[in-house]
Amino acid sequence: MNKKDEYFQELYEKKRNDISFISLKKGAAIKFKDRTFKTDKELPIPVRIQRLLEDIKKQDEMDGITLNNIIDGIIYIIGTDTNFGFLQDYERMLEDLNFGIESYIVYCINNFEEDEYEDAVIYGKALVNTSENEKSCFAYASVLENMGLKYAGEGSEQKSQYYLEEANIYYEKCLDYDDKFALAYYKLGFYYKRSGQYVKAELAWNKHQLTDDDALRVDEIRNEMILLKPYVDFENGYNLVLKEKPEEGLDLLLPLVKEFGSWWNLLFFIGLAYRMLEQYDIAETYFENVLKLEEDQKDTLNELGLCKLCRGKYVEAAELFTDLLNIDPGNCEVFCNRAVAYMYNDQLDRAGEDIQTALKINPNDSVALSIKEELDK
Secondary structure, eight states: OOHHHHHHHHHHHHHHTTEEEEEEOTTOEEEETTEEEEOSSOEEEEEEHHHHHHHHHHSSSOOOOOHHHHHHHHHHHHHHOTTOTTHHHHHHHHHHTTOOHHHHHHHHHHHOOGGGHHHHHHHHHHHHHHOOSHHHHHHHHHHHHHHHHHHHHTTOHHHHHHHHHHHHHHHHHHHHHOTTOHHHHHHHHHHHHHTTOHHHHHHHHHHHHHHOOOHHHHHHHHHHHHHHHHHHHHHHHHHHHHTTOHHHHHHHHGGGHHHHTTOHHHHHHHHHHHHHTTOHHHHHHHHHHHHHHSTTOHHHHHHHHHHHHHTTOHHHHHHHHHHHHHHSTTOHHHHHHHHHHHHHTTOHHHHHHHHHHHHHHOTTOHHHHHHHHHHHO
């Protein structure tokens, strides 16, 4: 079980423990409108004591437990403990009372205040546990998203991530039930954009444009897609570079520099593309500009060092690898790179020391072994 799933398991267990029970004697009656449910045995009824006390304070007279308190408790049980032994009895109660639990849950979710978002999550889970379909999944995902954004606003990034990831799972589940569910595509686009998955955001919003009949939302997402385009080009561009297609990658990345020249990662991938093309002088310029924005960016220090090596600037290369080892002292690859710089600069003793260190870190490193073989000649 991953940490997110552990978090939600602990949350639902904690909420389950908020519930207490009162016993209805055999033959006790509960009324709703013109319907009555009578117990045929002693039946434990779930209530949340805190909610019960709050409701009692609002009453003009001490009327005690209400049907709302009972329904609230049942919803909490459905949302937190699907194996509870009396669930079938509660289902029969709701059926006898002709009480539409699903519509009631949706009504409550839509009317919860911000300080009740955690209650809304439990209600949403109960809705999914009662009947999982595209609409219930969407309702649950929405309350999870609200909670995630609330935690993000409070600076609780880890909790926010858990809720937003879980919301994304249920937005995607909507599409398992109905692949033309426009609101799911609408929400997924924003989720993917927030998480830096720009191509997936564009794909989701393209499908939204084909499925939504709400003109305002269609216009909203059309504008969002215009704003999204440079981010999509960036993601496609760097993926092309990583797939060793540097020229195609540069076609997408270079036009972005004018407007987004302060993106260090944009400059990094342009530099990487030029290094692949063996245009080391141009690559150096881009990597140096990255370091002006992110002084200790480790990958950039390494790539710039490799460019210096390829241009015969061995002293500068060794200095860059030394700076990187001060940040990342256990990096076998960087010890190998500095060893090469020392070796080409005829500092063979230093090169040998670096290779010994690299092999202590990883005795089976093929690059370190090949450099050692070269030094031993």
